[in-house]
Amino acid sequence: MAMKRVATSAAGALASPPGSFGSSSALIRHLHASPGSKKIVGVFYKANEYASMNPNFVGCVEGALGIRDWLTSQGHQYIVTDDKEGPDSELEKHIPDLHVLISTPFHPAYVTAERIKKAKNLQLLLTAGIGSDHIDLNAAAAAGLTVAEVTGSNVVSVAEDELMRILILVRNFLPGYHQAVTGDWNVAGIAYRAYDLEGKTVGTVGAGRIGRLLLQRLKPFNCNLLYHDRLKMDPELENQTGAKFEEDLDAMLPKCDIIVVNMPLTDKTRGMFNKERIAKMKKGVLIVNNARGAIMDTQAVADACSSGHIGGYSGDVWYPQPAPKDHPWRYMPNHAMTPHISGTTIDAQLRYAAGVKDMLERYFKGEEFPPQHYIVKEGKLASQYQ
């Protein structure tokens, strides 16, 4: 029977009775921190000269989620860095004695089993945003850590961004933009493959919170909407969006002019869009993926873009992140890629900063988090990660 490090204050409100764990590999450890003072490390992207350009820019190292004064006034230690990789990194230095690690999907602090083993005081892993796949969730569960996200904080941000990317691809925006900046004017070079979105078949692979918001926003475009998920939506939402359920993913794919990936990265979804699956799609298919880069087989996507089987690919997620300079998606034809940005608009930052603050406050008080925020709790993974 394993003792676990529970994400709670000394009050221990989150502690489950021993025996509620499934994992036999959980480590036996004790809480070292004093009840009152916690060491909290935040890993964010650095803003440098951009930090001062917007008072609401709280999601960067300099903004530090806007919680520095609040944390330090309560006697907590708050270290913020963007230096997250390798044995000499700032993050690594604090691994042995931090209690809470706040990280984001945009500049992910990869929390490996090895780091978890070293982090003897660690209790709570908070994701400022959505998507905790940068954490070894099974190792976190085995170690009795709590992992939580600010569920819902940026679903609108991501859904909007997906619709933008659909339109950019369908309407062939980028070749036109290139002409504008290079002094060219060749309408034909754009128009020969520019289409209306109206009347096209759009399929979302995954219709969770983001997928549903996307379907709602697609509704007035008069498309043929399809969705694949583990479960059918409730009939009311299905009626509202007009989307049709496709139980069999491989039966849905060949019907789609546009495919949007809206699944979390899990052991089951990793690499699921490989060469074989891409081959099942329509020739010229357009793909939008703001979910996670590793859901795709990187080289298979690049090859299919080069051959023209994929007519356009847009997304803001890569593996790894930051994407190296030689990542093939930077060079493949007909892409509309950006760094990982869709969930970190200023509006989203304000929401997930508030969500993180709320969870820290509850953690200090020994209170439960909103149930939808838990990714790992009491040794168990949230259903979407199972």
Add this chain to the structure above:
Amino acid sequence: MAMKRVATSAAGALASPPGSFGSSSALIRHLHASPGSKKIVGVFYKANEYASMNPNFVGCVEGALGIRDWLTSQGHQYIVTDDKEGPDSELEKHIPDLHVLISTPFHPAYVTAERIKKAKNLQLLLTAGIGSDHIDLNAAAAAGLTVAEVTGSNVVSVAEDELMRILILVRNFLPGYHQAVTGDWNVAGIAYRAYDLEGKTVGTVGAGRIGRLLLQRLKPFNCNLLYHDRLKMDPELENQTGAKFEEDLDAMLPKCDIIVVNMPLTDKTRGMFNKERIAKMKKGVLIVNNARGAIMDTQAVADACSSGHIGGYSGDVWYPQPAPKDHPWRYMPNHAMTPHISGTTIDAQLRYAAGVKDMLERYFKGEEFPPQHYIVKEGKLASQYQ
């Protein structure tokens, strides 16, 4: 009392009784063409190597709207060119004896009063698409010509494109794309001015066919929607979109985070967004204009983008078109410009080609056109151009 050149066959079904004209400057001319055979000239953009890449690419010189065989089999002469400017151009050569001129807004054949004077056989000016401001409509009316567009043919295409441009600006897409292609990764350099569309105030200046389709598509984004037009929409449509009527344009402008221009170019709207009017807008306002370039004061827009008063400007319309290499909008900061493309998607081309064919068929038979297609009829301009 003027005799007019009516857009009709020898059957003269469209001919109005003499005296139905308002214009005193109408020229007295006779129809020179034989009843059966007409000389039709089409001015389109040239596709070159792109022509063969899509069988539905009918809107270019090579595609010739897909009506060549149909026209020649009936004994008509059909000349198609992209060479439209100056005294030695192909178009100029045919001006003296053409009966019908088909042109588009994407590669506009500027039909001046001088050309109309020279075009002694001209009866009918057809715009393949929407927007006939490249024609001197008053001169056309005075000469008794008929001008008609394929009203509705690309309104969906343009509205979709406008929503794409709104999202591209609000979410600061292009700096992210530049990073992806240049090997960079700097989320902060995008995020500091990336926002959700949700909750922002979007105002459309003009809520005709395109403006209304845009409002419908904006509805699920949970924005604050405003519109200015000559007339209030009917209450049902207002309820459906949730958009609020703003009678006074200058009172609406300071409220808007995003302004979309959706008015035709007329004597009244030419240059209406000048330095003074732009100054009334919110600092950092985003502007989308797929209507006509000349509605803006070109230099005032470029200056306001440089100063940051305009936070982003996107559109596909310029003056003149093609835009010269030194057009300031190619170089101003935070633009997302393209050549004139939004109304010439493949879907739109198929619709306006069908609409042109239908009107030619009616013209040969001496039948009326669908009433909403007329821009100039019997010496009078359609209401939106008055």
